[in-house]
Amino acid sequence: MIRVKNLSMKFDDFLAVNDLSFDVAEGEVLGFLGPNGAGKSTTMKIISGFLSATSGEVSVCGVDVSQDPQKVQKMMGYLPEGAPAYGEMTVAAFLDFIAQVRGFCGDKKRQRIQAVVEQVQLQSVLHQVIDTLSKGFVRRVGLAQAIMHDPKVLILDEPTDGLDPNQKHQVRELIKGLAKDKIVIISTHILEEVSAVCSRALIINQGKLLLDGHPEKLEKQSRYHNAICLQLAEDVSQAATLLEGVANIDSVEQIQERKFMLFPQDGQMLLPEVVRWLDTKNWQVENLHLEKGRLEDVFRQVTTVSQKEAC
Amino acid sequence: MNLNMTAIVMRRQLHSYFATPVAYVFILMFLVLSGVFSFYLGHFFEKGQADLNAFFNFHPWLYLFFMPAISMGLWSQERQLGTIELLMTLPIGLGNAVVGKFLAAWLFSGIALLLTFPIWVTVSYLGDPDHGVILAGYLGSWLMAGGFLAVGSCMSVCSKNQIVAFLLTVVVCFLFMVSGVSMVLDAFSLAPQWVIDFVAGLSFLTRFDAIARGVFDLRDVIYFVALIGLWLYLTQIFLQRFKAN
Numbered sequence: 001m002i003r004v005k006n007l008s009m010k011f012d013d014f015l016a017v018n019d020l021s022f023d024v025a026e027g028e029v030l031g032f033l034g035p036n037g038a039g040k041s042t043t044m045k046i047i048s049g050f051l052s053a054t055s056g057e058v059s060v061c062g063v064d065v066s067q068d069p070q071k072v073q074k075m076m077g078y079l080p081e082g083a084p085a086y087g088e089m090t091v092a093a094f095l096d097f098i099a100q101v102r103g104f105c106g107d108k109k110r111q112r113i114q115a116v117v118e119q120v121q122l123q124s125v126l127h128q129v130i131d132t133l134s135k136g137f138v139r140r141v142g143l144a145q146a147i148m149h150d151p152k153v154l155i156l157d158e159p160t161d162g163l164d165p166n167q168k169h170q171v172r173e174l175i176k177g178l179a180k181d182k183i184v185i186i187s188t189h190i191l192e193e194v195s196a197v198c199s200r201a202l203i204i205n206q207g208k209l210l211l212d213g214h215p216e217k218l219e220k221q222s223r224y225h226n227a228i229c230l231q232l233a234e235d236v237s238q239a240a241t242l243l244e245g246v247a248n249i250d251s252v253e254q255i256q257e258r259k260f261m262l263f264p265q266d267g268q269m270l271l272p273e274v275v276r277w278l279d280t281k282n283w284q285v286e287n288l289h290l291e292k293g294r295l296e297d298v299f300r301q302v303t304t305v306s307q308k309e310a311c
Numbered sequence: 312m313n314l315n316m317t318a319i320v321m322r323r324q325l326h327s328y329f330a331t332p333v334a335y336v337f338i339l340m341f342l343v344l345s346g347v348f349s350f351y352l353g354h355f356f357e358k359g360q361a362d363l364n365a366f367f368n369f370h371p372w373l374y375l376f377f378m379p380a381i382s383m384g385l386w387s388q389e390r391q392l393g394t395i396e397l398l399m400t401l402p403i404g405l406g407n408a409v410v411g412k413f414l415a416a417w418l419f420s421g422i423a424l425l426l427t428f429p430i431w432v433t434v435s436y437l438g439d440p441d442h443g444v445i446l447a448g449y450l451g452s453w454l455m456a457g458g459f460l461a462v463g464s465c466m467s468v469c470s471k472n473q474i475v476a477f478l479l480t481v482v483v484c485f486l487f488m489v490s491g492v493s494m495v496l497d498a499f500s501l502a503p504q505w506v507i508d509f510v511a512g513l514s515f516l517t518r519f520d521a522i523a524r525g526v527f528d529l530r531d532v533i534y535f536v537a538l539i540g541l542w543l544y545l546t547q548i549f550l551q552r553f554k555a556n
Contacts, residue, residue: 048400051555073402080400084393086323088330100319101401129330145397 001025002047002153002183007056009042009207016042017053018207024200029179031198031215032187035303039207040187041081044157047185048078060153077151079159083142087131091122091141094130095148102149116144119174135162143171147178154178156186160193172197191295195219201295205303219293222301225267227291228274232258233284246270246277258286312410316403320411321418324385328419341377341423348373349430362440366430367448367523371488371515374459377423379480381416382463383473386550391471395554409546413464413539420456424449444525451522454535455515459484461542468549484515491517 002024009017017039024030032040045051047058049069058065060072086094095116099109117123120140125133130141139162146154159175160168175184175197188194194201195215203211203218211218219225232239235258243252243262250265264270271290278285328334345366349355353365389395398408434440459480466479489495491514499507511517518531 045396045555050396050400070402070404073400076400078397078400080393080396082393084397086327086394087392088327089323093326097319097323098401101316101403 001061002185003057003059004043004047005057007043007046007058008054009039009046009051010054016207017046020056020204020207020209022202022209022212024183024185026181026183027179028200029175029184029186029198031194031201032185032204033189033191033194033201033299034187034204035189038205038303040204041157042207043204044078044155044185044187045080048076048080048155049073050080074149075151076153076155077146077149078154079142079146079156081157082161083139085130085138085141085145088129090127090129091117091133091137092126094141095144098145098148104149112148116148119147120144121170136164136167139163140167140171143174152182154182154184156184158188159186160188160190168193191299195295203299203302210302211298215295216292218298219295220267222293222295222297223263224261224291224297225293226264226269228262228264228270229255229287229289229291230260230262230274230278230285231256231287232260233286234258236283239283242281247273249274261291313404313407316407317411317414320398320403320408321415324412324415325418328381328415334419337377337380338423338426341373342426345369345373345427346430360438363430363434363445363448364523366427367452367519370452370523371455371519374456375481375484375488378420378456378459379463379466379477379484381419382460382467382480383477384467385412385416385464386467386546387471387473387476390468390554390556391473399554405547405550409464409543409550413461413543413546416460416464417453417457420460421453424453424456441525447525447527448523451519451527451531454522454532455519458487458515458535458538458542461539461546462487465542465546465549468546468553487513488515490514 004023005021007017007020008015020039020043032043034040042051046053047060047065049065049072052066061075063071063075065072086097089097092113095113096109099113104112117126120143122137122140122144125137130138133141139159143156143159146156154175156175160171163171172193175186178184179197179199186193186198198215201211201213201215201218202209211221230243236242239258240252240254240260243249243260246262248265248268248270250263253261253263255261262270262274274288278288348369349363349366353368355365358365386395389398399405403411431445434445435442462483463476463480466483467473467476469479470476491511496507496511499510512534518534521528522531
């Protein structure tokens with residue numbers, strides 16, 4: 001379990017993390033969301049023991065990070081932002097160095113390196129110098145070093161940044177596969193990633209916690225939750241105004257010529273009512289679907305509101 | 312202190328020295344210049360003496376530029392490339408990392424120094440030198456190299472730019488070198504005697520002169536060892552302060 005309590009971090013006059021508190025339990029994959037400069041990386045750096053907090057406590061599996069950082073670092077795999085690695089080394093030499101630091105030697109070391117290389121699919125570049133690798137491969141080398149000792153706690157700062165869609169999918173599958181009995185914290189600004197891998201999402205801005213919950217629960221706060229996207233087969237004059245008359249509809253937005261977004265009042269279910277109404281009007285419908293809610297919308301909503309408040 | 316971790320960090324750093332041709336060019340330059348200094352400026356042959364004074368006398372000046380070049384990248388490169396965040400979040404420990412990296416640089420300088428052995432062979436062939444004095448000279452020279460490198464390690468933490476780290480090291484080492492020269496001591500003429508003695512005692516040159524002449528005084532050895540210890544300790548403190556900037 002990771003416990004972050006009243007964490008604050010101040011750089012000169014800039015408050016990067018502002019009284020942040022949260023717990024992460026075993027088996028959880030926590031997505032850390034926030035605009036650039038929100039304090040995500042700083043918080044991760046403090047949890048990993050790289051930075052010392054100005055005030056507050058961080059404990060990992062009962063060990064205080066500021067008291068015994070090395071003990072925490074032994075339990076933890078950490079991928080720093082930008083996946084730094086020693087560029088002049090080959091992938092094999094770099095992973096060998098990491099395996100040694102993680103206490104492996106002899107046959108066990110060889111087996112462990114081989115397993116990790118297979119997990120993140122680095123076989124083809126094993127003997128290449130890291131400086132000559134593409135961004136995607138460098139990121140995977142970073143992931144390989146983080147999971148080398150099969151750690152209980154994984155902290156990944158933007159693990160899929162710079163990867164192509166296939167590689168992103170692979171990394172997400174890998175994280176999902178790892179997560180069963182581990183604590184995983186990933187930071188990202190790709191919102192689809194949160195829905196894809198995380199069991200919980202935290203949205204922070206200006207170092208403050210704004211929202212905390214299951215991604216689906218967060219999506220429900222979006223005005224798109226239970227909204228209906230309707231595309232008509234033919235032109236109907238005054239369609240938007242007519243649609244606004246349907247019960248429980250809060251507003252109608254025309255997206256394209258024959259495409260409308262119907263927003264419900266207080267997230268109510270509109271579908272049966274709208275279908276019945278369309279039937280009575282005898283309008284030809286080309287496409288109609290229900291929106292689950294958009295995390296992106298919630299994200300924008302809460303982060304811009306908090307920014308305005310600060311101004 | 313975990314010797315195993317120190318050794319792992321040291322091996323990695325040594326590996327990175329030899330990963331590019333720069334190390335080989337560096338060693339070659341060192342050998343050529345030490346030869347040029349001893350034979351042309353030191354008049355090794357003309358002196359007609361079976362010793363290596365002509366060779367050792369130029370070492371402090373040679374080291375003033377060569378040692379900062381070895382140490383400049385130790386930490387500044389890690390800071391610039393962000394690998395410092397990786398290194399500092401692996402369960403290595405700050406002290407082990409500092410000592411491991413320093414030892415790699417020191418070993419590298421030792422390898423360069425060992426490769427000057429043909430001059431020892433030459434002087435043994437031409438005459439009958441006192442091998443004890445020569446051995447003491449080599450050990451003293453290596454110790455002094457350690458002093459330069461420890462200063463360099465600390466300066467390397469202070470800047471992300473390797474060139475700045477290089478220049479800072481040259482300046483600090485130069486001050487340490489000339490602190491025993493009468494011109495510098497004259498500047499302190501108004502200061503109490505103990506200050507003058509202290510400044511004079513800091514000098515690399517005076518200490519090394521004695522060792523190079525074969526006077527292997529334990530106090531000189533302690534001086535260099537303490538100097539290395541002090542600058543490595545400062546490296547740790549600066550690292551805590553600057554690592555995240």
